[in-house]
Amino acid sequence: xxxxxxxxxxxxxxGTLVLSVLSQLQEQAYGYSLKERLAERGxxxxxxxxxxxxxxxxxxxLLQSEWSLTESRPRRYYQINAMGQSVLETLTxxxxxxxxxxxxxxxxxxxx
Amino acid sequence: MELINRYVYQVGRRLPERxxxxxxxxxxxxxxxxxxxxxxxxxDFTEEEQVAVLEEFGSPEQMADKYRxxxxxxxGPKLYNLYLIVxxxxxxxxLLASIVTTVVSTLGPEANVSVFGLLxxxxxxxxxxxxxxxxxxxxxxxxLERVIPDEEFELNEDKKWNPRDLPAIEPRNEVxxxxxxxxxxxxxxxxxxxxxxxxxxGGAYYDGTWHSTxxxxxxxxxxxxxxxxxxxxxxxILQDIVxxxxxxxxxxxxxxxxxxxxxxISILGxxxxxxxxxxxxxxxxxxxxxxxxVDVLGMLLERGLQIGFLVALLITIFEVISRIYQxxxxxxxxxxxxxxxxx
Numbered sequence: 001x002x003x004x005x006x007x008x009x010x011x012x013x014x015g016t017l018v019l020s021v022l023s024q025l026q027e028q029a030y031g032y033s034l035k036e037r038l039a040e041r042g043x044x045x046x047x048x049x050x051x052x053x054x055x056x057x058x059x060x061x062l063l064q065s066e067w068s069l070t071e072s073r074p075r076r077y078y079q080i081n082a083m084g085q086s087v088l089e090t091l092t093x094x095x096x097x098x099x100x101x102x103x104x105x106x107x108x109x110x111x112x
Numbered sequence: 113m114e115l116i117n118r119y120v121y122q123v124g125r126r127l128p129e130r131x132x133x134x135x136x137x138x139x140x141x142x143x144x145x146x147x148x149x150x151x152x153x154x155x156d157f158t159e160e161e162q163v164a165v166l167e168e169f170g171s172p173e174q175m176a177d178k179y180r181x182x183x184x185x186x187x188g189p190k191l192y193n194l195y196l197i198v199x200x201x202x203x204x205x206x207l208l209a210s211i212v213t214t215v216v217s218t219l220g221p222e223a224n225v226s227v228f229g230l231l232x233x234x235x236x237x238x239x240x241x242x243x244x245x246x247x248x249x250x251x252x253x254x255x256l257e258r259v260i261p262d263e264e265f266e267l268n269e270d271k272k273w274n275p276r277d278l279p280a281i282e283p284r285n286e287v288x289x290x291x292x293x294x295x296x297x298x299x300x301x302x303x304x305x306x307x308x309x310x311x312x313x314g315g316a317y318y319d320g321t322w323h324s325t326x327x328x329x330x331x332x333x334x335x336x337x338x339x340x341x342x343x344x345x346x347x348x349i350l351q352d353i354v355x356x357x358x359x360x361x362x363x364x365x366x367x368x369x370x371x372x373x374x375x376x377i378s379i380l381g382x383x384x385x386x387x388x389x390x391x392x393x394x395x396x397x398x399x400x401x402x403x404x405x406v407d408v409l410g411m412l413l414e415r416g417l418q419i420g421f422l423v424a425l426l427i428t429i430f431e432v433i434s435r436i437y438q439x440x441x442x443x444x445x446x447x448x449x450x451x452x453x454x455x
Contacts, residue, residue, distance in 0.1 A: 030141075030142075030145070031138070031141075032142055032145035032146060032149065033145075036149075046168075046170070047142065047146065047168055048168075048169050048170035048174060048175050048178060049178065051138070051139070051142055052175075052178035052179045053178075055135070055138075055179065059181070072154055073141055073144055073154075074137065074141055075141050075145070076138050076141065
């Protein structure tokens with residue numbers, strides 16, 4: 001595929017990463033399990049992108065994390081917190097409005 | 113596990129100490145999760161299995177970049193505009209200092225007045241000041257970038273601007289007709305004065321009756337320099353007439369203007385390095401009553417003229433550089449050398 005189009009697609013997907021991740025952290029999940037959960041729902045994220053993103057979201061106060069030492073190896077579990085929940089609602093609202101607007105735009109273009 | 117350990121170590125050593133241990137522990141855990149998922153085992157991973165997983169994670173440099181709390185740059189976008197202003201000020205100060213020091217160096221009794229020597233001196237002085245100044249400014253800004261908290265940066269973004277304050281558009285290519293007419297008249301007068309009366313530009317003295325001195329301008333001036341000056345003035349008049357007819361600067365007139373500036377550099381170089389334009393004999397005649405002053409006055413006159421020529425030469429070189437830059441920018445000459453994009 002055209003390299004320019006490929007870059008634009010990556011850019012488009014990058015914009016949805018935070019919303020995707022926040023939406024899937026209502027329950028605790030560790031990095032790899034979250035990656036798998038997203039993949040099962042059709043959202044592929046590089047591991048090299050997802051794990052640092054989780055830490056950034058935690059630093060921004062949207063997630064909380066804790067180490068679990070009860071399994072075969074220590075794992076860090078992430079979960080959305082109250083502030084993250086509020087941001088998720090705002091982002092979801094914005095997303096729906098954008099999808100509706102884009103749908104109208106693209107439909108108009110198809111009808112021409 | 114050897115490769116996993118080496119990978120984690122290479123990522124960790126690129127991170128700030130504050131977060132290093134935590135990221136290393138988490139990264140190791142994530143890598144082992146990926147290996148377990150891929151192999152179905154919890155230990156004894158082969159080298160090939162480790163390589164496959166590490167390739168998915170990306171190079172240690174890329175991974176560390178993503179974990180780093182802030183992007184790696186010397187001066188960030190918030191300070192960059194201010195940094196450019198400071199660098200431009202340093203370059204201006206360097207230019208001024210190089211002109212002043214070069215001029216001062218021509219004043220001493222053992223002054224080196226070769227054109228090449230002076231240009232070299234001006235250039236090295238400028239580079240010394242500009243490079244050391246730019247280096248220091250970069251260092252200071254790099255420190256500021258790291259010590260001032262992000263929330264303190266409100267230099268440009270939040271400044272309220274008023275659209276009514278937008279400066280008027282300067283008509284870049286339009287010519288000022290009145291200015292051109294004045295220039296043509298002045299140059300025509302100058303040419304007439306030098307060609308018709310040049311030999312009479314001298315002084316007068318009185319020893320009972322009035323006598324005039326020979327021209328203060330040397331024979332070299334009339335044979336070497338005046339033809340060049342007349343050619344330059346004549347070409348300027350021609351260019352001004354073309355500009356008056358066209359009403360605006362175009363590609364041809366811009367090129368001719370640039371060529372005329374190169375001619376200026378050549379003339380000024382000759383004036384600096386060639387025979388004097390002052391007729392020493394005329395000075396001796398004019399100051400026959402005070403011969404002890406002749407040498408001093410002659411020397412001062414020579415030096416004064418040389419300083420004037422040198423300053424004019426430096427300014428002209430600067431103007432040529434600035435016009436070439438403007439020319440390339442206005443006519444987008446870089447498009448010619450821009451490589452074609454692959455489809």
